[in-house]
Amino acid sequence: MSSLSSKPYQVGYALTPKKEKTFILPSLLSHASQIGVTLTKIDPSKPLIQQGPFDCILHKLYDSDWKQNLQDFASQNPNIPIIDSPGSIEILHSRISMLETVSKLRISNIGVPKQITITEVTNSENLGINFPSIAKPLDADGSETSHKMHLVFEKDGLKNLPLPFVLQEFVNHGGVIFKVYVAGKYSRCVKRKSLPDISEEKLVNLQGSLPFSQVSNLTAAGGGAEGCEFEKTEMPPENLVKELVEGLKEELRLNLFNFDVIRDIKNKDNYMVIDVNYFPGYSKMPDFESVITDFLIDVCSKR
Numbered sequence: 001m002s003s004l005s006s007k008p009y010q011v012g013y014a015l016t017p018k019k020e021k022t023f024i025l026p027s028l029l030s031h032a033s034q035i036g037v038t039l040t041k042i043d044p045s046k047p048l049i050q051q052g053p054f055d056c057i058l059h060k061l062y063d064s065d066w067k068q069n070l071q072d073f074a075s076q077n078p079n080i081p082i083i084d085s086p087g088s089i090e091i092l093h094s095r096i097s098m099l100e101t102v103s104k105l106r107i108s109n110i111g112v113p114k115q116i117t118i119t120e121v122t123n124s125e126n127l128g129i130n131f132p133s134i135a136k137p138l139d140a141d142g143s144e145t146s147h148k149m150h151l152v153f154e155k156d157g158l159k160n161l162p163l164p165f166v167l168q169e170f171v172n173h174g175g176v177i178f179k180v181y182v183a184g185k186y187s188r189c190v191k192r193k194s195l196p197d198i199s200e201e202k203l204v205n206l207q208g209s210l211p212f213s214q215v216s217n218l219t220a221a222g223g224g225a226e227g228c229e230f231e232k233t234e235m236p237p238e239n240l241v242k243e244l245v246e247g248l249k250e251e252l253r254l255n256l257f258n259f260d261v262i263r264d265i266k267n268k269d270n271y272m273v274i275d276v277n278y279f280p281g282y283s284k285m286p287d288f289e290s291v292i293t294d295f296l297i298d299v300c301s302k303r
């Protein structure tokens with residue numbers, strides 16, 4: 001570990017203004033500086049090789065100029081860790097390839113919901129997907145539209161949705177989702193409220209599709225598991241989460257990611273991964289400041 005008696009580690013970060021606001025918090029900067037880590041903003045429009053020196057680079061920018069800038073830096077500084085490699089991050093930019101990594105792991109009791117890519121909507125073909133389902137934009141590239149989803153209750157509901165999208169079967173899961181945050185060797189599973197279950201009875205009265213922003217209209221209470229139910233919801237088995245984390249780390253070759261897991265209400269031993277995100281909102285995670293600082297020290301000290 002670095003200490004104040006030696007030179008602090010210099011971490012350069014290149015983030016969108018939104019990410020900077022939610023991640024580079026005063027509490028993180030002050031905790032990091034106390035134990036010998038300085039975080040410095042990179043100007044992504046200027047050559048990285050003219051900035052620094054850095055002991056490690058942290059980034060979440062995807063444009064081609066930035067990727068070129070990173071590559072130029074990496075070829076001149078092969079020993080400076082880049083968190084993470086743009087090639088590895090890219091796997092998470094398609095909602096198909098992101099979940100293929102989960103299927104590859106072949107862990108019993110862990111799966112993904114059935115899904116297909118829709119590039120055009122025709123009347124005739126049988127899709128082989130049950131309703132209700134969710135239409136998710138194929139690209140998960142952090143853009144505003146990449147999170148705009150629709151619940152689809154019948155085939156007719158597929159018309160007029162923005163293409164291309166992934167059509168994924170909706171899995172009733174008791175209105176609770178588990179989010180597993182990974183930062184290097186650290187991981188932490190937390191629970192959050194999710195969409196409410198859709199019963200057969202409810203479904204008969206539902207037509208077409210509904211944007212997520214209106215999903216609260218589905219329940220009088222306005223959301224997933226309420227108060228007490230949420231508190232009572234058991235966490236997934238620790239060893240299962242661990243196996244999933246280790247498997248995904250090896251498959252994805254990423255340090256900073258989280259994934260969303262739901263438990264099938266019909267078979268409580270079965271879990272499904274529905275989403276994997278690069279460099280998620282860590283500040284919502286317990287002990288955010290120390291977890292991230294310890295991770296940065298680990299990365300800088302290993303080079």
Ligand SMILES: O=P(O)(O)O[C@@H]1[C@@H](OP(=O)(O)O)[C@H](OP(=O)(O)O)[C@H](O)[C@H](OP(=O)(O)O)[C@H]1OP(=O)(O)O
Pocket residue numbers: 018019022060140141142143179258260275277278279280281282284
């Ligand atoms: O902004 P936040 O803190 O809500 O973080 C978002 C994440 O929320 P979470 O940590 O899972 O609660 C969010 O996770 P979800 O997709 O909502 O599961 C994404 O990682 C999002 O990044 P992007 O827009 O997909 O590039 C993340 O957005 P960025 O902060 O990276 O823009």
Ligand SMILES: Nc1ncnc2c1ncn2[C@@H]1O[C@H](COP(=O)(O)OP(=O)(O)O)[C@@H](O)[C@H]1O
Pocket residue numbers: 113134136140146147148149168169170171172173177193194195260262274275
């Ligand atoms: N297959 C599914 N079955 C049930 N609920 C789902 C399913 N997929 C997504 N959801 C719900 O929709 C939310 C958003 O979907 P997600 O794939 O995580 O998109 P995003 O990348 O925008 O977070 C999830 O947090 C969960 O509440």
Ligand SMILES: [Mg+2]
Pocket residue numbers: 260275
């Ligand atoms: Mg999600």
Ligand SMILES: [Mg+2]
Pocket residue numbers: 140275276277
């Ligand atoms: Mg996501």
